[in-house]
Amino acid sequence: MKKSVVTVILLTAALACTSLTGCSASKADETAPANDQATAPEATAPETAKDEAAKDVAAKDEAAPAGGIDGMTTFTVGFDADFPPYGYMDDNGDYVGFDLDLAKEVADRLGLEVVYQPIDWDAKDMELESGAIDCIWNGFTMSDERLDAYTWSEPYVDNSQVVVVAKDSGIGSLADLAGKVLCVQADSSALEAIESEDHAELKASLGELMQVPEYNTAFMNLEAGAVDAIAMDVGVAKYQIESRGADFVILDEKLSPELYGVGFKKGNTALRDAVQEKLDEMAEDGTLLEIATKWDQQDTLVLGK
Secondary structure, three states: OHHHHHHHHHHHHHHHHHHHHHHHHHHHHHHHHHHHHHHHHHHHHHHHHHHHHHHHHHHHHHHOOHHHOOOOOEEEEEEOOEEOOOEEEOOOOOEEOHHHHHHHHHHHHHOOEEEEEEOOHHHHHHHHHHOOOOEEOOOOEOOOOOOOOOEEOOOOEEOOEEEEEEHHHOOOOHHHHOOOEEEEEOOOHHHHHHOOHHHHHHHHHOOEEEEEOOHHHHHHHHHHOOOOEEEEEHHHHHHHHHHHOOOEEEOOOOOEOOEEOOEEOOOOHHHHHHHHHHHHHHHHHOHHHHHHHHOOOHHHEOOOO
16 A cells, blocks of 8 residues: 555656656747747847948958059159259259149049159150059140140140240340250250241251250250250249349240140040049149149149139
């Protein structure tokens, strides 16, 4: 009798324990899926979406052209480092000048870093074709001979070709250059003007047409009396006369009018258009005039007029 009662009690306890275990497992099974469905979407899924969105933004940023121009991050300007006031090296060893200031402002507005690259003027086409420079920006004349060789910006300066002589030279006109030594920079607009049909008679009358690599040498020759006159851009002439404090004058009679533009590799219209847009903005908001006035070139501006 005791054994039967004990057996019953043990069986009852076992059944109760089994029932409790079953309930516990059932609740755990019911809770786990609920947690998986509630927690995962709220904690994990949104975070994954954010990660994917961030990756998409990063991919777009990586693919987007820096500065908006063919992936450029720098804007390399080719210039003659001996051509003040447009571009030259100052006493501190820094490259400065009117055109370099314009290029810097354009680069800043495009989100690019400007790089000033001095070049041998005779090798400017090779530098441009090779991609060593992005443009030629340094008192670059839009002459008839060059118009089809480059993709040009609009002209921004009218800088006539003139002749500089010493005050006491007795030379007062182009006709007075007959038999004299006239100095020009090699591959310059002044040289083109003198060698044009318009000045065939003038060239034939000269005692000598001397070519030098840059205008510092030309003025040294003029000061020393080795040459009688220099043909050059009026902007450069004014700068040289003022900076040297010497007794030079510019003849009233001009060799030719001259328009300056920025020259790009033939066909590079994308970069030309981007630069032109910023130059137009600068002309409209007064920045172009401000920079020109700094370099005493305000009277030569034509862009925006």
